Amino acid sequence: MKIDLSLGEKSYSVFIDELQEIKLKGKVAIITNPKVGGLWLDFLLQRLKCEQKFIITIPDGEEYKNTASMEQILEQLFSSKLDRKSTLIALGGGVISDITGFCASIYERGIDFINIPTTLLAQVDASVGGKTGVNNRFGKNLIGSFYQPRAVYCESRFLSTLPAREFAAGVAEAVKMAVCFDVELFKFFETHDLKSADEISHIIARCVAIKAEVVARDERESGIRAALNYGHTFAHAIEQSTNYTRFLHGEAVAIGMVIANALARRLGKLSSEQEEKIRAVLQKFALPVKFKIKDIDAFYELFFLDKKSENGKIKFILPDGIGKFRIVDDIDKAAVIATLREFA
Ligand code: NAD
Ligand code: GLY
Numbered sequence: 001m002k003i004d005l006s007l008g009e010k011s012y013s014v015f016i017d018e019l020q021e022i023k024l025k026g027k028v029a030i031i032t033n034p035k036v037g038g039l040w041l042d043f044l045l046q047r048l049k050c051e052q053k054f055i056i057t058i059p060d061g062e063e064y065k066n067t068a069s070m071e072q073i074l075e076q077l078f079s080s081k082l083d084r085k086s087t088l089i090a091l092g093g094g095v096i097s098d099i100t101g102f103c104a105s106i107y108e109r110g111i112d113f114i115n116i117p118t119t120l121l122a123q124v125d126a127s128v129g130g131k132t133g134v135n136n137r138f139g140k141n142l143i144g145s146f147y148q149p150r151a152v153y154c155e156s157r158f159l160s161t162l163p164a165r166e167f168a169a170g171v172a173e174a175v176k177m178a179v180c181f182d183v184e185l186f187k188f189f190e191t192h193d194l195k196s197a198d199e200i201s202h203i204i205a206r207c208v209a210i211k212a213e214v215v216a217r218d219e220r221e222s223g224i225r226a227a228l229n230y231g232h233t234f235a236h237a238i239e240q241s242t243n244y245t246r247f248l249h250g251e252a253v254a255i256g257m258v259i260a261n262a263l264a265r266r267l268g269k270l271s272s273e274q275e276e277k278i279r280a281v282l283q284k285f286a287l288p289v290k291f292k293i294k295d296i297d298a299f300y301e302l303f304f305l306d307k308k309s310e311n312g313k314i315k316f317i318l319p320d321g322i323g324k325f326r327i328v329d330d331i332d333k334a335a336v337i338a339t340l341r342e343f344a
Contacts, residue, residue: 001205005128005212007148007219014128014152014208017201022114022153024050026085029077031100033060036092036118039161044091044116054080058099062244065095065134067143073103087112087150093119093166094126098141101132105147112150118158120170120200121250124177124207125228127152129215139305140236146220154208156200164286169250171285174203176253177210179278180227183323185210189281227325230317231256237302238291247288254287263339264318267331274322293343300337 001016028050032041037057045053056076058069077088090100090113097115104113117127133144159167171194178185185206192199211228218225235256239247247255261278264270282289293299303314313329314336320326 001201003205003208003212005148006216010130010148012149012151014154014212016154016205016208017156019047019116019153019155022048022089024048024087026050026087027052027054027080027082028087028089029054029056029080029082030089030091031056031058031073031096031103032091033058033064033096035060036096040091040118040158044089048089050087054082058096060095062095062135065099067134067136069099070103070134073099074107077103077107082107082111084108084111087114089114089116090127090149091116091118092122093117094122097122097127098132098144099134101130101147101149102134102144105132105145110147113147115149115152117152117154119162120159120167120204121173122170123154123156123159123204124170125173125211127154128208128211129225130219148219152208154204156197156204159200165248165251168286169248169253171203172250172254172257172282172287174207175278175281175285176228176230176257177207179257179319179322180230180317180325181210181214181323182206186278186281186322189285190277194285223327226315226327227317230319230325231258231260233303233314233316234259236305237299240302240305241294241299251288254282255289255291258282258289259291259339259343260316260318262342263316263331263336264320266335266339267318269318269320269326271321274319277322278319291343293340296337296340296344299340300333 003014005012056073058064088100088104090097104111115127117123130146130148132147133141194200214225231253235252238252261270261275265275279289315329318326
């Protein structure tokens with residue numbers, strides 16, 4: 001299956017379970033990590049036809065999504081004499097696609113790159129839409145660019161080696177899209193257990209289609225794209241207050257959605273029954289839904305560090321029933337604090 005993302009001359013296709021051969025002109029550098037490379041590099045090499053191939057391996061982990069790894073990649077690109085007709089290929093999860101995309105956007109003022117995402121999270125979200133970047137000591141993804149790949153290949157077969165916890169983290173981001181945009185997709189999560197390849201491919205295809213439509217309408221997140229951050233304001237505060245060690249990002253997003261739902265319920269936008277349905281789907285896929293906030297005021301202050309906060313106003317993405325959302329920046333602090341108290 002192929003889903004097109006329509007962005008004028010930056011348009012590209014996302015191929016789902018269709019990676020038979022990739023033919024490229026010029027030199028190609030594949031960026032991966034030892035774990036993914038060990039599992040899936042041969043698969044890619046057998047299907048890649050090009051003038052010359054280079055493999056660049058960076059250490060595995062979010063802590064290596066930084067400027068040092070970026071420098072290492074750029075250094076190897078220059079040493080291998082890649083030019084403006086060369087292509088980078090990201091083979092890995094969101095860490096690899098974010099850093100590869102960023103390197104592609106700055107190497108000799110921009111060269112092509114292709115995403116081959118190997119986690120569910122990267123297939124349903126990170127590999128599509130052109131947000132690229134690295135972290136620094138001030139926060140996550142603070143250095144980066146909007147730079148679209150030339151193509152994306154999502155192969156559900158890669159998920160056969162993915163640990164269950166990482167798979168669930170990807171489900172959280174997919175449920176996020178269902179709650180904001182697609183009640184039918186939400187029902188699919190309620191009625192299927194994602195044990196078969198067909199079910200998983202269906203989820204990937206639906207999420208990619210949603211994301212492609214959102215990005216086509218709002219590439220630079222001046223409006224509707226912000227909905228993809230549902231649950232994230234709370235998730236970032238949870239990740240920060242637990243030093244990024246207790247939860248995977250998708251797990252924190254699951255709890256973040258539960259807190260956002262409680263706020264939506266308090267504001268009359270979500271019924272208790274709908275709130276419970278979303279919680280049940282998250283629990284069904286073994287995602288955490290509970291978190292104890294130790295210091296409510298300190299937790300609230302963390303919202304202002306969020307990239308979505310503007311002029312001292314916190315932007316919340318709240319479900320409006322299931323399948324729709326609202327972006328609001330005028331919620332009374334008292335309502336937010338009362339919601340947080342439910343989790344104290
Ligand atoms: P990740 O890239 O760290 O991958 C998670 C783990 O799974 C890693 O240890 C990785 O080596 C391993 N792995 C990957 N594929 C595997 C496979 N097929 N089999 C076995 N192990 C495998 O994490 P992630 O969850 O994919 O991505 C998180 C990153 O994505 C974060 O840095 C986040 O900021 C970014 N992100 C970006 C966007 C975007 O729009 N650009 C959206 C969401 C998240
Ligand atoms: N993952 C959020 C976005 O791409 O906008």
